Amino acid sequence: AQKITQTQPGMFVQEKEAVTLDCTYDTSDPSYGLFWYKQPSSGEMIFLIYQGSYDQQNATEGRYSLNFQKARKSANLVISASQLGDSAMYFCAMSTTHQGGKLIFGQGTELSVKP
């Protein structure tokens, strides 16, 4: 069965520092994708970054990068130079070819950025 695990319910980071949010996944499907979403207190889901299982390089989008370690089945999100506006819930999610487009989400990590 497909599963996403986020083991950090809450994290604190100092403004301007980098932070890593952990995500491990489980699937037997060789073709899958991993997504990270941000959910601020206002509630909307904001897409941040995507990594495909066959991608050779780690994905990057501005201050966001994904540390993809396929053998360890981990897809950690790295946020560089944290800003106060980064305070939010962060969700890791997965889709697989055999499961179609539906997303399976982890429990989320609440990130708080301190000034």
Next chain:
Amino acid sequence: DSGVTQTPKHLITATGQRVTLRCSPRSGDLSVYWYQQSLDQGLQFLIQYYNGEERAKGNILERFSAQQFPDLHSELNLSSLELGDSALYFCASSAYGGHPDEQFFGPGTRLTVL
């Protein structure tokens, strides 16, 4: 703005009632997904439609039903509501409805059952 619209934004109702949540996908997207976010269950996939046809079903209760209309908008119907149905309901859309389509989420409908 993701381009996905959901109405209403907030809904307060009583146990036993029936409500309808509405979603309009991004222009050009053929697939619509419904997700439920609650404190105890987290974010769960409910159901997916592609071009009017049901494509995948998740943890959707029998009291819940959905459909996608010819103009591609979708409705999620929740009936015989219980306190535990209180949650944030998201609609998302994608172009083709398969992996690894990016899904664009609407702002959600917050349902409160009293």
